[in-house]
Amino acid sequence: MSFNSLPVIDLNQAFDADTKNNFMNDLRHALVEVGFFILINFEQHGPSQHDLKNIEEQAVSFFALPKHFKEEVAMINSPHFLGYTDVGKEITSGRVDLREQIDLATELPAPSKTLPLYHQVEGPNLWPNAEVLPRFRPAITEFIEKMTALSVTMRGLVAQAIGLPQNGLDTFFRENQQYKMKLVSYPDSQEHSDEESANFRQGVGAHRDNTFMTFIYQAIEIEGSLQVENFEGKWVPVTKTPNSLVVNVGQLLENITNGICKATIHRVVSPKKGSGGRLSIPFFQTVDTNAYQEKLADFSPEVLLLRDERDQQLTSWGRNVGFQFTPDLTKTPAGYSVFKNRIKSHQDVAERWYPEELREVLAQI
Ligand SMILES: O=C(O)CCC(=O)C(=O)O
Ligand SMILES: [Fe+2]
Numbered sequence: 001m002s003f004n005s006l007p008v009i010d011l012n013q014a015f016d017a018d019t020k021n022n023f024m025n026d027l028r029h030a031l032v033e034v035g036f037f038i039l040i041n042f043e044q045h046g047p048s049q050h051d052l053k054n055i056e057e058q059a060v061s062f063f064a065l066p067k068h069f070k071e072e073v074a075m076i077n078s079p080h081f082l083g084y085t086d087v088g089k090e091i092t093s094g095r096v097d098l099r100e101q102i103d104l105a106t107e108l109p110a111p112s113k114t115l116p117l118y119h120q121v122e123g124p125n126l127w128p129n130a131e132v133l134p135r136f137r138p139a140i141t142e143f144i145e146k147m148t149a150l151s152v153t154m155r156g157l158v159a160q161a162i163g164l165p166q167n168g169l170d171t172f173f174r175e176n177q178q179y180k181m182k183l184v185s186y187p188d189s190q191e192h193s194d195e196e197s198a199n200f201r202q203g204v205g206a207h208r209d210n211t212f213m214t215f216i217y218q219a220i221e222i223e224g225s226l227q228v229e230n231f232e233g234k235w236v237p238v239t240k241t242p243n244s245l246v247v248n249v250g251q252l253l254e255n256i257t258n259g260i261c262k263a264t265i266h267r268v269v270s271p272k273k274g275s276g277g278r279l280s281i282p283f284f285q286t287v288d289t290n291a292y293q294e295k296l297a298d299f300s301p302e303v304l305l306l307r308d309e310r311d312q313q314l315t316s317w318g319r320n321v322g323f324q325f326t327p328d329l330t331k332t333p334a335g336y337s338v339f340k341n342r343i344k345s346h347q348d349v350a351e352r353w354y355p356e357e358l359r360e361v362l363a364q365i
C-alpha cells in the first residue's frame with residue numbers, strides 16, 4: 001500500500017528530548033516512504049508568519065505590475081536562468097506550463113567564464129525596478145536568508161533521521177552557494193471547459209525536483225491544485241494545513257542517499273475556473289554545484305532494508321513523468337544535471353546563451 005495523504009512533521013518535536021525520537025521516526029518515514037511532508041512549527045528556525053505575509057504581498061505586487069516592468073527582468077536576459085518567465089514559456093513533461101513566474105536566488109556575482117559551463121547556473125539576480133517596487137529586494141533577501149537557515153537545520157535532522165551524524169550531509173554544501181526560489185502565479189483556467197481540463201490544465205507538468213529538498217509556501221492555496229504521485233501511480237492532492245510549508249525530497253538528496261530518500265513526482269493542476277488563481281513560493285535547497293561523491297555514506301542495514309522493501313512495492317510510480325536529466329554525483333558534479341534541466345525547461349533562454357548545448361540536450365530528450 002502506498003500513501004494516500006502527506007505526513008505532518010512538527011519541527012518543535014525535534015528540539016524536545018521527550019519527542020525527539022518520535023520526530024526522527026516520523027521524518028524517516030516521510031523521507032523514505034513518501035518523499036513529501038507538511039512541515040509545521042518551523043517559525044523559530046525560519047520565516048515567521050509575518051515574513052510570509054510580507055513575501056506574499058511583494059509577490060502580489062510584482063505580478064500586478066504592467067507587463068513592460070516584468071519584461072525588463074525577463075529570464076532571456078540572464079545567462080544564469082534567473083528572472084521573469086511569462087505564461088506558456090516553460091516546458092515540463094513535454095508540454096507548456098500555464099504559469100507566470102520569477103526565479104530569484106541568493107545574490108552572487110557571475111562565475112568566471114573560464115570555469116566549466118555548468119557553473120553558470122549561478123549568478124546575479126535581475127531585480128525589478130526599485131522605484132516601482134522598493135520593498136521587493138529587501139523582502140526577497142530576508143526571505144532567502146531565513147529559508148536558508150531553516151534548510152540548514154533540516155539537513156542536519158534529515159541526516160540523523162537516516163542514521164548519519166548530524167553533519168553527515170554537510171560536505172555537499174558550501175558557505176557561499178546559491179539557494180534558489182520562485183514566485184509563481186497560476187492563473188485561473190477560465191478559457192478551458194471542464195471536459196478539456198483533465199488533459200489541458202497543466203500548471204506545471206509531472207516532474208521530480210532537481211534539488212536536495214524543496215520548501216513550498218502556498219501563499220494563495222487552491223485545494224487539489226498541488227498533487228503528489230504515490231507509488232501506485234495515483235495522484236494525491238495536498239490537503240490544506242494552516243501555517244505550513246510543503247516539503248519534498250529532490251533528486252540530489254535521492255542520489256546522495258543512494259535512493260533511500262525518494263524524490264517523489266508532483267504536478268500542479270491549474271486552478272479551477274472562478275477560483276481566482278493560485279500563488280506559490282517555492283524555496284529550492286540546492287547543493288554545491290561542484291559537489292562530487294567519491295564514496296557513498298555508510299548507511300545502516302536497517303535503513304537500506306527500508307529502501308529495498310519500499311522499492312519492491314513500487315508498481316506504476318513514474319509512469320506520468322517525462323524525461324529528466326538525473327544526477328549521478330559519482331560521475332558528474334551536481335551542477336551538471338541542474339544546468340541540463342534548466343536548458344530543457346527554458347529553451348528560449350538556452351537558444352540565446354547556449355545554442356550548442358541546447359542542440360545536445362534536444363538530441364538526448
Ligand atoms: O507551485 C508549486 O507549489 C510547486 C511548483 C513546483 O513543483 C516546482 O516549481 O518545482
Ligand atoms: Fe517541483
